[in-house]
């Protein structure tokens with residue numbers, strides 16, 4: 001029933017006893033009446049629960065919906081839901097929380113500003129597409145979606161991404177072009193299956209630590225604010241580390257030794273463990289660091305280092321533990337000065 005100039009769902013839908021895919025895209029429909037389920041019951045051809053049981057794909061793209069119709073939440077076998085190019089501005093937590101079996105959710109070209117945290121219920125979701133909306137942030141609960149392989153947030157108003165997105169370990173394609181991101185969260189290396197990353201048209205100054213260890217096949221990163229390599233002499237000041245940092249480095253270092261007292265005792269101090277998980281390590285000497293480091297950058301050639309086709313050089317963040325490491329010979333880490 002695509003492109004039929006429909007203003008409402010025709011009642012004869014109930015005669016389609018084998019209905020598992022319902023295409024209502026390219027019409028002028030703005031509501032799905034609850035009768036979608038009841039209609040069939042009235043006409044005694046197929047009972048309401050039958051549609052609810054067998055409908056697996058529903059395409060409502062290119063209509064005039066202002067929200068995800070509540071009745072959709074009762075379609076318990078629904079796997080694919082397309083609602084692109086409508087006028088949806090809010091997504092109710094109730095409906096979102098009821099779409100538990102969805103594999104594909106396409107809400108491209110709407111006016112959505114916010115996703116409810118109930119998105120965490122969509123544990124079977126593989127493909128989430130919200131390109132061309134007005135999203136300002138993404139709920140951290142997205143990290144619950146373990147099956148996600150493809151996420152598209154192109155053309156929104158995102159200023160940051162939750163680090164939890166890196167919990168989606170199966171992610172192969174991540175589209176973030178044309179947002180307002182000035183950095184990507186640290187920990188990107190967890191996305192071991194990531195093949196396509198599109199961050200073109202943001203405000204990134206560099207890529208996060210260990211970015212060059214990803215196994216990317218395609219990277220789109222034009223039109224950002226990447227730091228340039230303009231080497232200049234630096235003035236050295238011997239740093240004075242705080243007691244906290246000194247102790248943290250000692251504990252982190254000891255913890256690497258499985259037979260040490262610290263390593264065996266740490267499990268009894270969960271708060272301390274939480275604090276120490278924020279630790280990183282020196283890009284040169286690999287010494288652990290917690291809160292104090294020298295902000296540096298190195299320039300990675302995609303073809304040479306990451307075996308990609310493009311021979312582009314991009315800046316990747318690196319942390320050094322001390323001036324001692326910074327002034328040592330034979331490395332290509334540059335200190336970063338803010339403009």
Ligand SMILES: [Zn+2]
Pocket residue numbers: 282283284285286287320321322325
């Ligand atoms: Zn070091």
